[in-house]
Amino acid sequence: MRELDETDLEILRLLVSDGRRPYNEIADAVNLSPPTVSDRIDRLADLGVIRRFTVDLDRSLLADGVSVLVDLRAEPGRVGDVRAAIEEIEGVEHVFVTAEGRIVFQARLQENAIEPLLDETIDTTAVREYDVSLLVDSTWYPQPRGVEFALECDECGNSVTSEGESARLGGEIYHFCCSSCKSQFEEQYEELQEAV
Template identity: 60%
Template sequence: MRTLDDIDREILRLLAADARRPYSEIAEAVDRSPPTVSERIDRLQELGVVRRFTVDIDRSLLDTGTPILLDVEVKPAEVESVRAALAESDRVEHVFVTADARVVAQVYVPDGGVRTFLAENVPFDAVREYDVSLLSESDWTPRVGEAELALTCAECGNTVTAEGESLRVDGERYHFCCPSCLDRFESTYERLSGGA
């Protein structure tokens, strides 16, 4: 298993700027062949670094409601349910969770207003309080910077280094920090699947 190198990071930057960019154009920018770029992107997808290719919609050209920043303080046990409820809404652009049990979302509120939106989308008994700020502008620009690959061992939770190993089980890829973790995972999987 390798770590991210400068070529991987440049490929990620180019894809973040335009996910529909042809591999031949990316290959020219990183001075590699299109098949090499394709293999690297496949590897980044397999590792989970690239999860999907999406579209960047210019919301200013669509009438989707009033753009707000919604900051919801929730009961700590309800953070995940509120986050999931907001993330499922077609009116929510981004959702963030803070360490102090707050869920912050960029929302395009319909004519009914914030209270109606919250009542229809969030388990309101989970909400302690909320704050609304009208957005005049927003910009979402994913950055790669000098990022390093940070995989977690599926067996022990340690960081997987360049010497780590991977295993595909039932279509899903798992990463391990060492051969003994991989062996323990395989034996546990075989034992559990044998008893199923």
């Protein structure tokens, strides 16, 4: 398994700035052939570095409500449930979870609709308190600056280095720090599949 290099990071920068950029244009920028760029992008997707290609809408040009920032404090042990419910709300664009159990999200909602919306979609006993702020503007900069490739072993949680291994099981790709972890994980996976 090869580590992420400067060329991979440059490909990511180019894709973040324009996800529809043609491979031949990326290839020219990084001095590779278009098929090599395609292979690298496929590998980045297989590794989970690229999760999906999407569209970044300028919602200020669309008449679909007002932009708000909501800061919720979830009850202990209920953060996952509240987050899952928030992610299902139409108009939610960004969701952030803090270590102390706060869930902050940006959404475009109809005026005066936040309270009824939360009552309809979230178990209110799971929320201690919330605060809503009207947003005037927001900007998102998803650039891969100063990052290093850091996969965790799916078996033991250690960092996966260039000597690590990967395996595709049941359509999912898993990463391991060593062949021992890979073998152990595959054995457990097969046992669980047989039990089902």
